[in-house]
Amino acid sequence: MADCIFCKIAKGEIKGTIVHEDDDMIAFKDIQPQAPVHILIIPKRHISGLTTIEKGDELLVGKIVALAKSLAHRFSFSECGFRLVANSGPDAGQAVDHLHFHLLGGRKFTWPPG
Ligand code: AMP
Ligand code: ZN
Numbered sequence: 001m002a003d004c005i006f007c008k009i010a011k012g013e014i015k016g017t018i019v020h021e022d023d024d025m026i027a028f029k030d031i032q033p034q035a036p037v038h039i040l041i042i043p044k045r046h047i048s049g050l051t052t053i054e055k056g057d058e059l060l061v062g063k064i065v066a067l068a069k070s071l072a073h074r075f076s077f078s079e080c081g082f083r084l085v086a087n088s089g090p091d092a093g094q095a096v097d098h099l100h101f102h103l104l105g106g107r108k109f110t111w112p113p114g
Helices: 005-011 058-074
Strands: 018-021 025-029 037-043 082-085 101-105
Touching: 005 025, 005 037, 018 058, 025 058, 037 058, 058 082, 058 101
Parallel strands: none
Antiparallel strands: 018 025, 025 037, 037 101, 082 101
16 A cells, blocks of 8 residues: 555655564554553554454464564563554544554553543
């Protein structure tokens, strides 16, 4: 997707603070962090969001969740707790139409969210 900001980060055309990269996905620091550690995990391939995941993407989504687990360990909040969030659509405030999971850690979170 030519005008997608996260595709540009994945291709290295826009600078991001990258904390993980492999063939399928990339993880980078959110530019407006909502917690001491706020990382976005995205597939490199453009998928617009949760509603456009297709059959065949199950392994990719599983890899994203497994990466969240390992990053939580690496950033030392695996035991005390963290949150993994994917906003979908306008009611949830999805601002970037490229599938992304927010990994937030380093503080307490309330439930239910606002
Ligand atoms: P969402 O509202 O779930 O679509 O989240 C989009 C997230 O992308 C927000 O938390 C933004 O702060 C973040 N964001 C937007 N542009 C960038 C960027 N260039 N680098 C890092 N994070 C970004
Ligand atoms: Zn994209």
